[in-house]
Amino acid sequence: MNIALLPGDGIGPEVIAQAVKVVKAVGKKFGHTINFEEAPVGAAAIDLTGNPYPDATHDVCLRADAVLFGAIGDPKYDNDPKAKVRPEQGLLEMRRKLGLFANVRPTFTFPSLIHKSPLKLERVEGVDFVFFRELTGGIYFGEPRGRNEQGTKAFDTNVYTKEEITRLARMGFEAAQKRRKLLTCVDKANVLATSRLWRETVQELAPEYPDVKVEYEFVDAVAMRLIQWPKAYDVLITENLFGDILTDEASVISGSMGLMPSASVGTENKLFEPIHGSYPQAAGKDIANPLATVLSAAMMFEYAFDMKAEAQAISDVVNKSLAEGIVTEDIAEGSKAYKTSEVGDWLA
Amino acid sequence: MNIALLPGDGIGPEVIAQAVKVVKAVGKKFGHTINFEEAPVGAAAIDLTGNPYPDATHDVCLRADAVLFGAIGDPKYDNDPKAKVRPEQGLLEMRRKLGLFANVRPTFTFPSLIHKSPLKLERVEGVDFVFFRELTGGIYFGEPRGRNEQGTKAFDTNVYTKEEITRLARMGFEAAQKRRKLLTCVDKANVLATSRLWRETVQELAPEYPDVKVEYEFVDAVAMRLIQWPKAYDVLITENLFGDILTDEASVISGSMGLMPSASVGTENKLFEPIHGSYPQAAGKDIANPLATVLSAAMMFEYAFDMKAEAQAISDVVNKSLAEGIVTEDIAEGSKAYKTSEVGDWLA
Ligand SMILES: CC(C)[C@H](C(=O)O)[C@@H](O)C(=O)O
Ligand SMILES: CC(C)[C@H](C(=O)O)[C@@H](O)C(=O)O
Numbered sequence: 158m159n160i161a162l163l164p165g166d167g168i169g170p171e172v173i174a175q176a177v178k179v180v181k182a183v184g185k186k187f188g189h190t191i192n193f194e195e196a197p198v199g200a201a202a203i204d205l206t207g208n209p210y211p212d213a214t215h216d217v218c219l220r221a222d223a224v225l226f227g228a229i230g231d232p233k234y235d236n237d238p239k240a241k242v243r244p245e246q247g248l249l250e251m252r253r254k255l256g257l258f259a260n261v262r263p264t265f266t267f268p269s270l271i272h273k274s275p276l277k278l279e280r281v282e283g284v285d286f287v288f289f290r291e292l293t294g295g296i297y298f299g300e301p302r303g304r305n306e307q308g309t310k311a312f313d314t315n316v317y318t319k320e321e322i323t324r325l326a327r328m329g330f331e332a333a334q335k336r337r338k339l340l341t342c343v344d345k346a347n348v349l350a351t352s353r354l355w356r357e358t359v360q361e362l363a364p365e366y367p368d369v370k371v372e373y374e375f376v377d378a379v380a381m382r383l384i385q386w387p388k389a390y391d392v393l394i395t396e397n398l399f400g401d402i403l404t405d406e407a408s409v410i411s412g413s414m415g416l417m418p419s420a421s422v423g424t425e426n427k428l429f430e431p432i433h434g435s436y437p438q439a440a441g442k443d444i445a446n447p448l449a450t451v452l453s454a455a456m457m458f459e460y461a462f463d464m465k466a467e468a469q470a471i472s473d474v475v476n477k478s479l480a481e482g483i484v485t486e487d488i489a490e491g492s493k494a495y496k497t498s499e500v501g502d503w504l505a
Numbered sequence: 506m507n508i509a510l511l512p513g514d515g516i517g518p519e520v521i522a523q524a525v526k527v528v529k530a531v532g533k534k535f536g537h538t539i540n541f542e543e544a545p546v547g548a549a550a551i552d553l554t555g556n557p558y559p560d561a562t563h564d565v566c567l568r569a570d571a572v573l574f575g576a577i578g579d580p581k582y583d584n585d586p587k588a589k590v591r592p593e594q595g596l597l598e599m600r601r602k603l604g605l606f607a608n609v610r611p612t613f614t615f616p617s618l619i620h621k622s623p624l625k626l627e628r629v630e631g632v633d634f635v636f637f638r639e640l641t642g643g644i645y646f647g648e649p650r651g652r653n654e655q656g657t658k659a660f661d662t663n664v665y666t667k668e669e670i671t672r673l674a675r676m677g678f679e680a681a682q683k684r685r686k687l688l689t690c691v692d693k694a695n696v697l698a699t700s701r702l703w704r705e706t707v708q709e710l711a712p713e714y715p716d717v718k719v720e721y722e723f724v725d726a727v728a729m730r731l732i733q734w735p736k737a738y739d740v741l742i743t744e745n746l747f748g749d750i751l752t753d754e755a756s757v758i759s760g761s762m763g764l765m766p767s768a769s770v771g772t773e774n775k776l777f778e779p780i781h782g783s784y785p786q787a788a789g790k791d792i793a794n795p796l797a798t799v800l801s802a803a804m805m806f807e808y809a810f811d812m813k814a815e816a817q818a819i820s821d822v823v824n825k826s827l828a829e830g831i832v833t834e835d836i837a838e839g840s841k842a843y844k845t846s847e848v849g850d851w852l853a
């Protein structure tokens with residue numbers, strides 16, 4: 158297996174290093190030959206090449222069977238609104254060029270961390286849903302976008318084709334069939350033309366999945382119900398921008414934000430990354446929690462290589478580290494806090 | 506004072522009726538002559554005239570000093586995606602024609618209801634922030650919007666002018682000056698051209714309000730932090746669509762959704778309405794909670810007529826009804842539940 162490593166910015170390199178230790182250990186245990194090829198992305202790539210997603214990095218991704226990605230973003234670019242090149246552009250370019258049209262973001266709870274949830278226990282206990290966010294279309298990429306000549310008016314375009322909606326929706330339907338068989342289509346069909354096409358397309362597909370119950374909810378209602386009754390959801394599908402907002406909202410309800418993995422998949426390529434950001438304040442301190450990245454590697458074994466036992470071995474050892482308290486300071490709570498690298502060594 | 510009454514759909518007529526009782530009582534106590542003129546809107550107006558916001562209703566609003574609005578929406582339209590006229594169109598038309606460019610939505614807690622919050626007590630105790638949502642621009646109204654000829658591609662346009670952003674932002678700055686002096690501009694400036702114009706415009710205005718601290722946050726981060734640290738916010742300003750999602754999210758965190766009022770204001774006109782919807786399942790049963798509408802009437806006295814004592818009298822009696830348990834079944838909890846009309850009578 159050839160794995161591209163894109164550590165990116167901030168704590169990215171440190172957490173990716175721990176995932177590499179774990180993947181190597183799994184390779185050894187299960188007898189797989191695993192090759193890694195590393196490449197820069199984000200602010201790290203701008204510093205080196207002026208481009209946040211250099212062609213050479215793209216080639217490394219194309220050659221690989223899967224990409225393990227850390228995080229992107231550096232405050233030196235955030236605080237300069239006139240910056241011509243920004244790390245985030247690299248992220249969007251990477252998604253577009255690799256055709257990663259579906260961002261798969263599960264939300265589930267870890268019994269040992271559930272008390273960290275901002276929600277009351279009875280609301281969040283047993284929460285288990287997954288978002289399929291469309292990732293290469295919508296207002297993120299639609300044209301025209303920009304300003305009028307005088308600079309006094311700005312515009313963006315939200316665009317979706319039936320084809321883009323269909324391929325994302327089918328992934329949601331198929332996931333629902335393997336889960337609790339409930340699909341929620343999240344849109345704003347009472348206002349947006351794009352949302353009406355989403356709803357219509359999902360309605361047309363539904364008869365092909367007779368075992369899946371389909372519900373249609375407005376994005377504002379879902380923003381409420383995710384907090385009120387998160388257990389009501391199973392699989393949710395939605396457009397790029399709504400997905401950006403709702404998956405971030407979802408990521409904090411379980412209390413396990415630092416542990417949530419994600420996958421971004423397309424027809425040809427697959428990328429795995431933690432949900433958390435580049436956390437620049439912690440960079441280089443060997444204190445960042447590597448578990449979300451390690452669990453992203455587990456998702457990689459399952460979804461990119463169809464190796465369920467390997468994925469399970471990783472989940473098991475993560476659960477063990479939680480049970481035995483071999484964890485970083487963000488979740489140590491009073492008991493001894495381990496370094497990022499120590500947690501990685503222990504897991505491996 | 507001339508007040509236009511737009512009860513609308515579902516529980517709208519019942520809750521508006523209670524607000525009218527209270528407004529009449531305040532008029533009597535403080536010696537004001539108050540005239541009411543009622544007009545249909547929403548599904549109720551479609552049924553009568555075929556139009557969810559008839560010209561005659563618009564004239565009633567123009568003649569009035571303030572509008573008291575109930576709720577809009579009827580399931581018979583929701584379940585028909587091919588319906589040519591929809592109640593929500595009336596709402597959008599009303600906002601646009603009355604020039605109600607700012608939707609003001611406070612979130613605060615009632616000590617007697619805070620235990621109903623889905624959030625843990627320590628997170629939500631003392632929460633007190635207010636959203637200024639832009640209401641007549643953005644992707645709700647931008648052109649072009651629609652489908653290509655084959656119907657396989659849909660598009661919407663998000664548009665903002667500096668002028669639209671400026672008038673909304675100034676309201677936010679002025680509100681912050683009277684409060685805790687913190688303004689959060691919520692955007693997605695790392696992706697959207699419109700958001701970059703928002704951020705730039707707010708940055709240009711900031712020096713005129715040197716006593717206000719301005720923060721810029723991405724919409725996805727706010728969706729998280731509203732749940733994690735809602736106390737961190739004071740005044741938030743944002744575009745129409747982000748405001749739709751975030752104010753609904755905000756409305757459930759205090760546990761007092763049924764009590765939250767709102768105002769939609771423009772240069773010429775002012776409208777006051779509860780945050781909750783038309784709740785069709787409860788319509789006609791005399792069980793709906795009228796307090797949000799009654800508190801919207803309090804906002805009307807304060808913001809439309811600059812009558813603080815009258816507004817305070819209403820808030821005081823609402824607090825008294827909560828303390829003495831003269832409340833509807835949604836918040837009665839074990840103790841006797843009063844009817845909508847009984848609560849209205851008691852308050853009056
Ligand atoms: C950094 C930003 C462009 C990105 C997005 O909006 O997609 C991020 O918020 C995410 O969700 O991965
Ligand atoms: C009904 C709908 C068009 C409306 C909106 O999106 O503005 C509603 O959600 C609101 O927030 O008042």
